[in-house]
Amino acid sequence: MTVRDYSRYLTPETLAEEEAAWERQGDQPMHAALVTAALPHPAATVVEWGCGTGRVAAKLPDEVIYHGVDANPLCLALARERRPSGIFHPRDLRGAAGLVPDADLICAFAVFKHFAWEEWPWLCLQFLSVAPRAIFSQAIGPLEDTGDSFVHQFVPLKTVHAVIKAAGHRVSHAAPPRPGDPEWIFQSERCG
Ligand SMILES: C[S@@+](CC[C@H](N)C(=O)[O-])C[C@H]1O[C@@H](n2cnc3c(N)ncnc32)[C@H](O)[C@@H]1O
Numbered sequence: 001m002t003v004r005d006y007s008r009y010l011t012p013e014t015l016a017e018e019e020a021a022w023e024r025q026g027d028q029p030m031h032a033a034l035v036t037a038a039l040p041h042p043a044a045t046v047v048e049w050g051c052g053t054g055r056v057a058a059k060l061p062d063e064v065i066y067h068g069v070d071a072n073p074l075c076l077a078l079a080r081e082r083r084p085s086g087i088f089h090p091r092d093l094r095g096a097a098g099l100v101p102d103a104d105l106i107c108a109f110a111v112f113k114h115f116a117w118e119e120w121p122w123l124c125l126q127f128l129s130v131a132p133r134a135i136f137s138q139a140i141g142p143l144e145d146t147g148d149s150f151v152h153q154f155v156p157l158k159t160v161h162a163v164i165k166a167a168g169h170r171v172s173h174a175a176p177p178r179p180g181d182p183e184w185i186f187q188s189e190r191c192g
Pocket of ligand 1: 049050051053054055056069070071072075091093094108109110114
């Protein structure tokens with residue numbers, strides 16, 4: 001099933017649970033640290049797709065010009081509290097590419113798994129068109145069934161590589177954050 005309305009995706013309770021899981025896994029600091037390390041300069045413009053509650057936004061350096069896009073208003077309200085200087089875009093990611101500024105870096109964590117297989121290549125191409133550097137997590141194997149009704153889609157590794165290449169990017173990093181994790185971290189840069 002493809003979920004089209006993400007405005008009811010998370011409740012305060014599920015948000016709290018999700019963040020606790022991130023904390024346990026050690027992902028809380030890891031994603032923001034990856035983005036910070038990849039900044040081309042301290043005042044770079046960063047766009048985050050599916051920014052959720054601002055978990056990553058909160059930990060980026062103050063100088064960063066940060067834009068967060070998410071369809072869930074509850075998430076965005078929390079993200080705004082966590083990063084008051086951030087610019088937040090309440091909208092569906094389908095079609096968001098033309099509506100956010102060109103950025104130095106674009107990132108997305110735990111987002112692409114929510115898109116159905118048919119939508120994923122187009123969405124990933126749109127995502128990579130926004131910036132010359134990208135960091136995103138992408139499931140390349142089956143994810144644990146969380147019992148909710150949302151898509152938990154994976155994409156074969158060779159397909160991820162093919163779409164990154166088709167977007168005119170080259171992969172600079174592709175690995176799981178920990179052995180056996182099906183949701184890998186990909187980093188790419190525009191060629192030429
Ligand atoms: C698992 S949460 C991850 C949140 C955040 N990236 C993080 O790592 O903490 C997935 C996020 O993607 C957003 N999302 C999923 N599909 C979306 C869509 N079609 N348009 C906009 N946001 C979407 C959800 O609202 C949610 O905030």
